[in-house]
Amino acid sequence: MNDHCYEHLQAILERLKLTRVPERLDQLAEAAAKESWTYVEFLDRVLDVEVSARVERDVTMKTRLARFPFVKTLDQFDFSFQPALNEAQIRELATARFVAHGENILLLGPPGVGKTHLAVSLGVAAILQGISVVFFTVADLVDLVQQDVKEDRLERRLHALCKPKLLILDEMGYVPLDQRSAQFLFRLISRRYQKGSVILTSNKSYGEWGDVVSDYVLATAMLDRLLHYSTTINIRGESYRLREKRKAGVFHDLTAKPVKGGPSTSRKTQEEGPNSVNGRYDGL
Ligand SMILES: Nc1ncnc2c1ncn2[C@@H]1O[C@H](COP(=O)(O)OP(=O)(O)OP(=O)(O)O)[C@@H](O)[C@H]1O
Numbered sequence: 449m450n451d452h453c454y455e456h457l458q459a460i461l462e463r464l465k466l467t468r469v470p471e472r473l474d475q476l477a478e479a480a481a482k483e484s485w486t487y488v489e490f491l492d493r494v495l496d497v498e499v500s501a502r503v504e505r506d507v508t509m510k511t512r513l514a515r516f517p518f519v520k521t522l523d524q525f526d527f528s529f530q531p532a533l534n535e536a537q538i539r540e541l542a543t544a545r546f547v548a549h550g551e552n553i554l555l556l557g558p559p560g561v562g563k564t565h566l567a568v569s570l571g572v573a574a575i576l577q578g579i580s581v582v583f584f585t586v587a588d589l590v591d592l593v594q595q596d597v598k599e600d601r602l603e604r605r606l607h608a609l610c611k612p613k614l615l616i617l618d619e620m621g622y623v624p625l626d627q628r629s630a631q632f633l634f635r636l637i638s639r640r641y642q643k644g645s646v647i648l649t650s651n652k653s654y655g656e657w658g659d660v661v662s663d664y665v666l667a668t669a670m671l672d673r674l675l676h677y678s679t680t681i682n683i684r685g686e687s688y689r690l691r692e693k694r695k696a697g698v699f700h701d702l703t704a705k706p707v708k709g710g711p712s713t714s715r716k717t718q719e720e721g722p723n724s725v726n727g728r729y730d731g732l
Pocket residue numbers: 520524525526527529530557558559560561562563564565566619651688689
């Protein structure tokens with residue numbers, strides 16, 4: 449390639465904002481000559497460099513915007529530690545097809561069984577499919593609502609939380625919700641109903657939600673919307689955090705008590721897959 453042609457090409461790449469190609473161009477041209485690539489093969493490799501770089505940037509940006517408490521993937525999840533979990537079902541959920549259909553996932557179980565890990569992993573998998581994700585604990589949400597009320601921006605917050613295609617709400621049930629926060633959560637879930645997916649984790653059975661939000665009518669209405677198109681995964685195993693301690697006999701099995709109202713319905717729901725509605729009114 450003569451100098452003029454090379455400079456012209458660099459100017460075009462810059463104009464098209466193909467920022468990764470210039471740094472790989474010489475290497476690709478050499479490989480093309482050495483391995484006798486066709487013109488089409490060469491073009492394919494060149495454009496692939498740019499597309500891969502853009503996907504990588506997009507994933508990095510979306511992961512930052514998601515505000516995960518940690519980033520872990522499904523491959524880091526030891527399914528052998530939770531043998532009751534249906535790995536194939538979780539892997540199917542990781543294809544993020546549920547997001548395209550506006551379906552929800554509810555992960556229930558006692559502390560340490562991997563609810564947040566799974567929620568984050570499914571969030572990371574969704575981001576790899578180009579889906580926008582936002583993660584909040586319910587306690588964070590309660591704080592935000594209190595702040596937003598003072599600053600008169602509750603509606604804006606509601607609008608913002610309806611934007612991501614997937615919203616992860618972690619730890620429903622660890623803190624009681626005041627009336628305003630419960631109403632906000634209800635409005636959020638109603639607005640997202642059939643439009644934007646929610647992954648919700650909770651240590652409480654559905655029957656206990658009335659106590660969490662101090663309002664049985666609101667709890668029923670919330671669950672009605674959440675569960676209509678949903679998958680419930682009930683994790684009934686042991687705490688991963690305490691596995692070493694338990695092995696050493698230091699810790700008594702405080703978490704052995706199953707989540708109330710869970711096992712039979714959740715097993716059914718797990719087997720029936722994403723469209724199951726059989727988890728409705730579980731124990732309410
Ligand atoms: N099966 C597992 N394989 C690998 N790591 C796991 C597994 N289960 C849990 N962990 C790890 O153990 C820790 C606790 O898990 P996690 O935070 O997901 O539990 P949790 O069910 O959300 O508990 P809590 O209700 O207390 O929030 C995390 O570091 C998580 O990555």
